[in-house]
Amino acid sequence: MSKEAKLELDGKVYSLPTLTGSEGEKAVDVSTLRATTNYITIDDGYGNTGSCASKVTFIDGDQGILRYRGIPIEELAEKSTFVETAYLIIYGELPNAVELKRFSDLLGTHQFLHEDMKYHFEGFPTGAHPMAILSSMINAASCFDEGLMKWQWGKMKQFDVYVAKLISQVRTIAAYSYRKSHGLPLIYPKQNYKYTENFLHMLFSMPYEDFQLKPEVVKALDLIFLLHADHEQNCSTSTVRMVASSQANLFASCAAGVCALWGPLHGGANQAVLEMLADIHNSGDDGSKFITASKDKNSGKKLMGFGHRVYKNHDPRATIIKKACDDVLAKLHITDPLLDIAKKLEEAALKDSYFVERKLYPNVDFYSGIIMRAIGIPVEMFTVIFAIGRMPGWIANYKEIMDEPKSRIYRPRQIYTGKTVNHYVDLEARK
Numbered sequence: 294m295s296k297e298a299k300l301e302l303d304g305k306v307y308s309l310p311t312l313t314g315s316e317g318e319k320a321v322d323v324s325t326l327r328a329t330t331n332y333i334t335i336d337d338g339y340g341n342t343g344s345c346a347s348k349v350t351f352i353d354g355d356q357g358i359l360r361y362r363g364i365p366i367e368e369l370a371e372k373s374t375f376v377e378t379a380y381l382i383i384y385g386e387l388p389n390a391v392e393l394k395r396f397s398d399l400l401g402t403h404q405f406l407h408e409d410m411k412y413h414f415e416g417f418p419t420g421a422h423p424m425a426i427l428s429s430m431i432n433a434a435s436c437f438d439e440g441l442m443k444w445q446w447g448k449m450k451q452f453d454v455y456v457a458k459l460i461s462q463v464r465t466i467a468a469y470s471y472r473k474s475h476g477l478p479l480i481y482p483k484q485n486y487k488y489t490e491n492f493l494h495m496l497f498s499m500p501y502e503d504f505q506l507k508p509e510v511v512k513a514l515d516l517i518f519l520l521h522a523d524h525e526q527n528c529s530t531s532t533v534r535m536v537a538s539s540q541a542n543l544f545a546s547c548a549a550g551v552c553a554l555w556g557p558l559h560g561g562a563n564q565a566v567l568e569m570l571a572d573i574h575n576s577g578d579d580g581s582k583f584i585t586a587s588k589d590k591n592s593g594k595k596l597m598g599f600g601h602r603v604y605k606n607h608d609p610r611a612t613i614i615k616k617a618c619d620d621v622l623a624k625l626h627i628t629d630p631l632l633d634i635a636k637k638l639e640e641a642a643l644k645d646s647y648f649v650e651r652k653l654y655p656n657v658d659f660y661s662g663i664i665m666r667a668i669g670i671p672v673e674m675f676t677v678i679f680a681i682g683r684m685p686g687w688i689a690n691y692k693e694i695m696d697e698p699k700s701r702i703y704r705p706r707q708i709y710t711g712k713t714v715n716h717y718v719d720l721e722a723r724k
């Protein structure tokens with residue numbers, strides 16, 4: 294039997310049920326608190342709030358553990374691919390050979406955008422940020438699909454097709470948004486290329502010459518997608534769930550996730566890391582002056598790529614990606630002064646009491662930017678790559694909330710701290 298928590302308020306004692314997750318995570322269930330006590334809970338930044346029960350991803354931030362559907366991220370990084378992992382995250386099990394082929398075929402069939410969407414791309418100015426284009430175009434894609442326009446919550450017979458469309462088309466839209474923002478001709482996906490190969494092809498080929506795919510580059514980018522594929526209730530995933538709870542369609546909900554991901558404290562951090570390293574390099578600093586500045590709250594500087602709301606020991610994705618970064622740079626024979634600065638910053642921060650006491654360790658964004666720079670991906674595309682990778686996680690969370698018979702619209706409360714009743718004053722009488 295689960296324990297009960299006791300809450301004493303205004304001289305009365307209330308019993309609150311507790312919940313325990315499959316990994317022993319504990320929660321006090323306050324669902325009935327307002328109805329029984331007229332109090333609500335306040336939790337700035339939601340640091341102590343479980344917004345849902347989920348079966349998708351498990352994180353133990355103190356131990357540095359990340360598992361998708363129970364499988365450790367280290368095993369998936371070593372043995373799986375992004376497409377296979379996407380299936381695992383969305384459908385809950387690793388696919389057998391038939392299921393994997395069907396899923397891959399669906400991705401291939403639905404990778405083309407409606408031709409008329411090209412006119413929408415043309416409306417964006419050269420230099421538009423690809424994240425703005427990405428979120429707009431995912432939403433715009435709804436207008437070209439009758440099923441999305443007439444979305445029936447929980448009753449879409451072809452939900453699998455929409456899943457494949459979104460995973461596949463987000464990659465096509467992402468590549469087009471880069472081509473558009475650089476004024477380059479759009480390149481169509483090829484049927485015989487695998488998921489990540491096709492992305493690189495659409496990004497870098499020219500109508501007169503195909504991009505030469507290097508296996509180490511394909512592998513590194515596929516790994517980056519896989520490592521970003523889900524991360525439980527972060528800012529963008531919670532946004533997707535929030536929008537989904539209103540029963541908005543799958544594309545609209547995930548377009549909202551792209552907007553949430555864009556900020557520098559979330560997915561935008563990988564771009565911010567590279568910009569920070571370039572600034573340090575250009576200023577002639579070896580990183581030591583920057584470390585000092587990042588500890589001073591008045592400097593307006595932070596050590597980007599360090600710290601995490603959940604991981605307080607190490608980010609397991611950072612360990613994997615650091616090794617991949619060393620491997621890919623060695624294979625491509627690249628020496629990068631920014632990587633040298635990154636290593637100095639990491640070494641200095643890990644010994645510095647400011648960072649140690651606050652449990653600030655490198656996160657996944659610290660090294661992913663360096664890999665992407667090494668393989669020629671422009672800095673403004675970094676967060677877009679993160680969005681492509683995160684799509685399976687957003688979809689799995691959407692599916693989870695849609696499949697839950699008792700799901701209801703997300704509607705937090707607030708403590709009002711504004712003026713009490715305050716009457717309307719006519720314009721002439723206002724000071």
Ligand code: COA
Pocket residue numbers: 557558559562587588594595596597598599600601602603651653656657658
């Ligand atoms: N550089 C310098 N100081 C940092 C820091 C960083 N990257 N990250 C956190 N801190 C400091 C805070 O100023 C705060 O100091 P204080 O206790 O003296 O006030 C303390 O560490 C705790 O940080 P807090 O802001 O409460 O952590 P959070 O859980 O709210 O935020 C992040 C987590 C990720 C938003 C934050 O660490 C950050 O901004 N990191 C850089 C951006 C980044 O890499 N984001 C990608 C996340 S995957």
